[in-house]
Amino acid sequence: MKYIDEFQDPALARRLLDDIARTVTRRWSMMEVCGGQTHSIIRHGIDQLLPGNIELIHGPGCPVCVTPLEVIDKALEIASRPGVVFCSFGDMLRVPGSDRDLFRVKGDGGDVRVVYSPMDALRIARQTPDQEVVFFGVGFETTAPAIAMAAHQAKRLDVRNFSLLVSHVRVPPAIEAIMRSPDCRVQAFLAAGHVCSVMGTLEYPALADTHKVPIVVTGFEPLDILEGIRRAVRQLERGEHRVENAYPRAVRPQGNPVALSVLREVFTTTDRAWRGIGTIPDSGWRLSDAYRDYDAEHRFEITGLATEEPAVCRSGEVLQGLIKPHECAAFGTACTPRTPLGATMVSNEGACAAYYLYRRLTTPRTEETASVD
């Protein structure tokens, strides 16, 4: 969908685009942090509707994509064991480990179940006390409160056959790491709206000040994204670097205080390896010492894992915004959603999958353009 008539409110989309076009006087690069926003941008052709001197760099905000290979391999190992019911969000089924995925583990006889919520996994544990039920807890700050509550309830209800394999990641340290990279081209950020629904916006002013970078909290729908871009362009053109909330209907500055208090109780900040990127200090959450008994990594002895990434896959560079998906030689040939080499081609929030699904390039490295008329 690349034509403005297909927007929810074409007249408003037109006004936003006109305002952006009137405001911009030079080239600017901005990063949408969240994979959900990347998906929306490519699906709706927003990048092609914008003036040519605004570049959107796709960020690393796809939890499926950045879950480390080692953690995926641990999940596959645990899920393969007899007596284990392995519960996961559906997004993780086809994320490639070193030699298989959860979909294959189930095909080989493992008891892998897709749940809508981690509370469903806790319910399964209470219904099947003779089985070890493990939930695969991945995701950013939007998802972490759900996993935290499942751990909190398991402890409160003394459910002993339930544990969590946790690999949560946090947005602000990722922004910090991106800005500190010598290759950084990002001049403004569209921050992830639903992360801020939970966390609020108070972590961001220090980042905006330190790195002199506008940060605009942005929603996920096409009009929300255009408004976020419009505000980022205005700040850039004026030489400002403030935190702005362009998604006030879902984001309050203080976030969700109840969720924040449970997050603090259940999780502890930790260094986290991001798949394709490397370790980012303090960028993850692990279960706190008070919840060690519910940590699947402690409950299951996992040794002898040898992780191996496909050499040809350049998803790490895609996740850092250094290349666009179609600049990878494997894109659309060796690597497709059916035969994904990297997680960015699996997740519908991954930039590679979004480009493959909605930007069928006639030849690699050639951007097609769309008319806004």
Next chain:
Amino acid sequence: MCLAVPGRVVGIEERDGTPMARVDFGGVVKDVCLAYLPEIEVGEYAIVHVGFAIQRLDEESALATLRLFERIGALDEEFGDAWAHAAAEAESAPEEENR
């Protein structure tokens, strides 16, 4: 995974000491935990992510979002059969269904 979907609270009850709701997402009704939004009432709209209400939302915004999600198939991506999606991509089917 980061999708958060607006839905209308159609019923509230306490379960194991935790406030729970039945939430209607444009025709799909799900159990949703209200631990993080305990003050919400029947008839109000909330943004829901992986079974948890995380923030209130006004009705007009919620309905506009639901219309868009329905039009682009996002609701099916969120609430559809993940095994079927995975099988379609892998072009093979698991021997049994677990939902």
